[in-house]
Amino acid sequence: xxxxxxxxxxxxxxxxxxxxxxxxxxxxxxxxxxxxxxxxxxxxxxxxxxxxxxxxxxxxxxxxxxxxxxxxxxxxxxxxxxxxxxxxxxxxxxxxxxxxxxxxxxxxxxxxxxxxxxxxxxxxxxxxxxxxxxxxxxxxxxxxxxxxxxxxxxxxxxxxxxxxxxxxxxxxxxxxxxxxxxxxxxxxxxxxxxxxxxxxxxxxxxxxxxxxxxxxxxxxxxxxxxxxxxxxxxxxxxxxxxxxxxxxxxxxxxxxxxxxxxxxxxxxxxxxxxxxxxxxxxxxxxxxxxxxxxxxxxxxxxxxxxxxxxxxxxxxxxxxxxxxxxxxxxxxxxxxxxxxxxxxxxxxxxxxxxxxxxxxxxxxxxxxxxxxxxxxxxxxxxxxxxxxxxxxxxxxxxxxxxxxxxxxxxxxxxxxxxxxxxxxxxxxxxxxxxxxxxxxxxxxxxxxxxxxxxxxxxxxxxxxxxxxxxxxxxxxxxxxxxxxxxxxxxxxxxxxxxxxxxxxxxxxxxxxxxxxxxxxxxxxxxxxxxxxxxxxxxxxxxxxxxxxxxxxxxxxxxxxxxxxxxxxxxxxxxxxxxxxxxxxxxxxxxxxxxxxxxxxxxxxxxxxxxxxxxxxxxxxxxxxxxxxxxxxxxxxxxxxxxxxxxxxxxxxxxxxxxxxxxxxxxxxxxxxxxxxxxxxxxxxxxxxxxxxxxxxxxxxxxxxxxxxxxxxxxxxxxxxxxxxxxxxxxxxxxxxxxxxxxxxxxxxxxxxxxxxxxxxxxxxxxxxxxxxxxxxxxxxxxxxxxx
Amino acid sequence: xxxxxxxxxxxxxxxxxxxxxxxxxxxxxxxxxxxxxxxxxxxxxxxxxxxxxxxxxxxxxxxxxxxxxxxxxxxxxxxxxxxxxxxxxxxxxxxxxxxxxxxxxxxxxxxxxxxxxxxxxxxxxxxxxxxxxxxxxxxxxxxxxxxxxxxxxxxxxxx
Numbered sequence: 001x002x003x004x005x006x007x008x009x010x011x012x013x014x015x016x017x018x019x020x021x022x023x024x025x026x027x028x029x030x031x032x033x034x035x036x037x038x039x040x041x042x043x044x045x046x047x048x049x050x051x052x053x054x055x056x057x058x059x060x061x062x063x064x065x066x067x068x069x070x071x072x073x074x075x076x077x078x079x080x081x082x083x084x085x086x087x088x089x090x091x092x093x094x095x096x097x098x099x100x101x102x103x104x105x106x107x108x109x110x111x112x113x114x115x116x117x118x119x120x121x122x123x124x125x126x127x128x129x130x131x132x133x134x135x136x137x138x139x140x141x142x143x144x145x146x147x148x149x150x151x152x153x154x155x156x157x158x159x160x161x162x163x164x165x166x167x168x169x170x171x172x173x174x175x176x177x178x179x180x181x182x183x184x185x186x187x188x189x190x191x192x193x194x195x196x197x198x199x200x201x202x203x204x205x206x207x208x209x210x211x212x213x214x215x216x217x218x219x220x221x222x223x224x225x226x227x228x229x230x231x232x233x234x235x236x237x238x239x240x241x242x243x244x245x246x247x248x249x250x251x252x253x254x255x256x257x258x259x260x261x262x263x264x265x266x267x268x269x270x271x272x273x274x275x276x277x278x279x280x281x282x283x284x285x286x287x288x289x290x291x292x293x294x295x296x297x298x299x300x301x302x303x304x305x306x307x308x309x310x311x312x313x314x315x316x317x318x319x320x321x322x323x324x325x326x327x328x329x330x331x332x333x334x335x336x337x338x339x340x341x342x343x344x345x346x347x348x349x350x351x352x353x354x355x356x357x358x359x360x361x362x363x364x365x366x367x368x369x370x371x372x373x374x375x376x377x378x379x380x381x382x383x384x385x386x387x388x389x390x391x392x393x394x395x396x397x398x399x400x401x402x403x404x405x406x407x408x409x410x411x412x413x414x415x416x417x418x419x420x421x422x423x424x425x426x427x428x429x430x431x432x433x434x435x436x437x438x439x440x441x442x443x444x445x446x447x448x449x450x451x452x453x454x455x456x457x458x459x460x461x462x463x464x465x466x467x468x469x470x471x472x473x474x475x476x477x478x479x480x481x482x483x484x485x486x487x488x489x490x491x492x493x494x495x496x497x498x499x500x501x502x503x504x505x506x507x508x509x510x511x512x513x514x515x516x517x518x519x520x521x522x523x524x525x526x527x528x529x530x531x532x533x534x535x536x537x538x539x540x541x542x543x544x545x546x547x548x549x550x551x552x553x554x555x556x557x558x559x560x561x562x563x564x565x566x567x568x569x570x571x572x573x574x575x576x577x578x579x580x581x582x583x584x585x586x587x588x589x590x591x592x593x594x595x596x597x598x599x600x601x602x603x604x605x606x607x608x609x610x611x612x613x614x615x616x617x618x619x620x621x622x623x624x625x626x627x628x629x630x631x632x633x634x635x636x637x638x639x640x641x642x643x644x645x646x647x648x649x650x651x652x653x654x655x656x657x658x659x660x661x662x663x664x665x666x667x668x669x670x671x672x673x674x675x676x677x678x679x680x681x682x683x684x685x686x687x688x689x690x691x692x693x694x695x696x697x698x699x700x701x702x703x704x705x706x707x708x709x710x711x712x713x714x715x716x717x718x719x720x721x722x723x724x725x726x727x728x729x730x731x732x733x734x735x736x737x738x739x740x741x742x743x744x745x746x747x748x749x750x751x752x753x754x755x756x757x758x759x760x761x762x763x764x765x766x767x768x769x770x771x772x773x774x775x776x777x778x779x780x781x782x783x784x785x786x787x
Numbered sequence: 788x789x790x791x792x793x794x795x796x797x798x799x800x801x802x803x804x805x806x807x808x809x810x811x812x813x814x815x816x817x818x819x820x821x822x823x824x825x826x827x828x829x830x831x832x833x834x835x836x837x838x839x840x841x842x843x844x845x846x847x848x849x850x851x852x853x854x855x856x857x858x859x860x861x862x863x864x865x866x867x868x869x870x871x872x873x874x875x876x877x878x879x880x881x882x883x884x885x886x887x888x889x890x891x892x893x894x895x896x897x898x899x900x901x902x903x904x905x906x907x908x909x910x911x912x913x914x915x916x917x918x919x920x921x922x923x924x925x926x927x928x929x930x931x932x933x934x935x936x937x938x939x940x941x942x943x944x945x946x
Contacts, residue, residue, distance in 0.1 A: 027878035030886030031870065033821015033861030037887065040820040124806070205825045205833055205887040205921050256823070256887030257921050289826040511885025511922050675881050682924035683884065710830030710919065718925035719916040 003430040003731040017524030021675035024516045035254040038209040049285040050126035052116040054108035057366040057703025059137035068132040074125035079117040081105035094332035102267040109329035112294035114267045142703035146326040146363035157364040169331040169362035172340035180357035183318025187309035191394040198696040199301040206256025209286035212273040216280035227252040228262040229548025252538035258510035260372040299374025301326040318355035325362040333371030342379030345422035349387035350469045352411040356421040375748040377551040388466040388753035438643040438665040460650040464758025468750035469641040472742035473556025490544035491561035494627035497615040499608030505537040506546015507558035525566030527593025552742025561632035563737035568628045579619040638741035642666040644754040650762040655781030659722035667729045668743035684747025692755035790854040795863030810834045812850035821861035832918030835891035861890035872935040882931030884922035
């Protein structure tokens, strides 16, 4: 596919199709405080739930005395693991085929694990009651890192499993070991990097929550839930709780950010639903921030070793990586069933070489479970980070500028579609053009010259780069599923008689602006102004089945479904137009918003005329109406890419580094709403900076979570966040109906390596090759001292 | 305890427990759901309201402490002639995505522009640094405040 600098819209601004930065329709309610988030849902008679969590990381549960809590005015129930077990609900399946405790019955396996729930008339009373529950624990050795977990004498964490004798949660490999061994045997140089991608947490500003409303008379369960995947959650509720699926309605209201945190089903959801079923009244549970940070889906926590085999000319011959995942107490990664380390095997990145081999092992520890794709397509972030760090170190090793090293190893534009050594088929790309644009924007050669001069003066300047390739848009149903549900997605479109339309989606926004951009796709395909199209999503009773929004799949999959259903309607509109114009359908020409007779442009009908006729004057051999549904199974994933360049100034006395420049050139194919795309990139870059600079969750030796609130878990404010300079190239996806690729996560995937590479580059001449994230000042200072 | 507070120009008399947080009085007792709760620890600013014109994190103030005060929430930003310049600016410059931090961000921005009608970028970044946004990277929030400042200078029309 041809790469251009910009996509020119083909519709008028009045229609507002693809390529127009039209304002968001969502904004009107949000700027007036009129959004409807989960905690804004209040139902008559609604009760409130609070959760008692384990204060210790690993202990046998000896006894629970809830008598004082039960005696408190306003308390209706204290739910324990014993009660849940009586209903066969003490354990639930995870998204990776493991089981997870809903409420502890035998022992607690991490600090923050759910032990009991109080149901009360008021949240204050429920919290009071938690303090009255007396739990006796018998403490066990906490395992706080996966290395200890795998030692022969480590205590067994999963004593709930029969026939399990160690703490290994999974093993997995991809690629070709023999070919990779041969590549390394032929190498003239081998460069190795060992690094840790630390545990992080998506921490959307709105925490997770539920209002479960089970009607005791009808059995109808209406469940309001902060869900990125409401349809999949409905099916999982049916399978877990044994409720008939037609009686379950999941409503995911406005979501205050997700970033992967709202993909799993959490124990609190199950208990609140069970409590509503047993008591017969609605039950609300909304997490506190601490509950969110210590118990719900974290991201990353991979210990990674990677080696590149190089020849004399600086060409990459092969890549070998070995991973150790700190899984927490339950294996609950959200990822396609086939791939036990997500899509980590995209680790060959933007580079053309023949051999790669990936081995991975997961270990249970006494930490919260998770492994969600935090603003990331299933472990692509870890993969991108490792290869882009390795590339810079390899360039140092052979004495080549990292940009030049990338250039000679890039997959070339004429190699697409390109099959990677681990089996991905890249759809399109032009890596050098994007890199050159970023280098031009930042003034690469000038900054390199300044860096050399600065070193003479004793100042440290670093230039870091990442030329990432991502894989998003899961995915083709033959390969990708979540818990067995194939990863297609859907759109239903109804055009009303007056030419206005409603679009219903299987995907669900958490702030990405679907109500605007998906209307623009319909506007592009049918010529109906985007402002005449309402978009509905998140309510399983009123939208077609889909797998939801995560892993940057909404535009690649849901967007594909939207374009395809609009094209179905355009085909029918052509027949109605032919009927109205008394012409043959083949003789009609389409331009956005109208059909006209070829050679007689005055003989035309608008899409609005056609819509009216569909209900008032339709052809006798056609069904009335103008509506349809499409389930889109994408033929391939999409492969957005780009180059990010960071310039830092580093104070060698303190180890403090500050970002002077941050240039980001993204190629996500055709941009539907450039304003919204830029906003996605800004947010992603900020999260990448956060992880490189400050944001992580760690644990002390007793398994206490350090990072359980926003005073210890540092997320950047406007003051620390760098300024960003954005650029674009446009290489359309050849298989996506409108040429778009996903973009919501590119910047989080690509940017951490650019920030860290910049810091390493500032001290590389001293021999420093690695500082683990977050690159805290004390770590930098120690690296300089030890160099 | 009985308290009297004026919220968005309307007087309210409430009977609240001494421990009741102002944010719970606003959301629960008055039903004004535009004020959000994001962290419970005074860190994120989603619950920001103006108390007698000063930005306050309402998760860390008891309702009884607001007795006798005038409180402005996001629902009070809109004037008789429509959305305020700050509200318009946030939409015009795409200063919001999920919208959860937006009410608090708009209230601190409103207070900033009251005090400093022509803030620099650093002034704006400092003023909003008690409020966390997880979506926007703050770039367009800064632009939104600049848009509102320019609109106010130009008589409320163009940014």
